Amino acid sequence: MAxxxxxxxxxxxxxxxxxxxxxxxxxxxxxxAATDGADWREVARLVLERDPDRDPDRVHHMHASHLARARWMTEHGYRDLLRRADAH
Structure with a gap:
């Protein structure tokens, strides 16, 4: 799977x-990674497969925005997933 x-x-x-x-x-x-206190630069390399040394502002924003969406999923998005499951 890609x-x-x-x-x-x-x-x-x-x-x-x-x-x-x-x-x-x-x-x-x-x-x-956030729970473990990992450095965002290392997370960007390993999880997002981006080099923060090449474009630090862009990669930092990418990391921060994806982490924010991940947190949104745990606080709000899961409700939508539950509604979808109930509909099936």
């Missing part, structure tokens, strides 16, 4: 998107 492509910033829709579903493992890895 790895999903990354946007600079994930969609900010009020519901779970196809992008969110495709990146759910990435979101979990970002959350785990």
């Amino acid at each position: 790895e999903p492509e990354f946007l600079d910033e994930p969609p900010t829709a009020p519901t779970v998107t196809d992008y969110d579903l495709a990146h759910s493992i990435v979101y979990l890895r970002l959350l785990d």
Whole structure:
């Protein structure tokens, strides 16, 4: 299975998107790394496969926005997933 492509910033829709579903493992890895206090630069290299030394502002924004979306999923997005499951 191919790895999903990354946007600079994930969609900010009020519901779970196809992008969110495709990146759910990435979101979990970002959350785990944040919980462990990992340096964002190392996380960007390992999880997002981006080099923060080449474009630090862009990669930092990418990391921060994906981490924010991952947190949104744990606080709000999961409700949409539960509604979808109940509908099936």
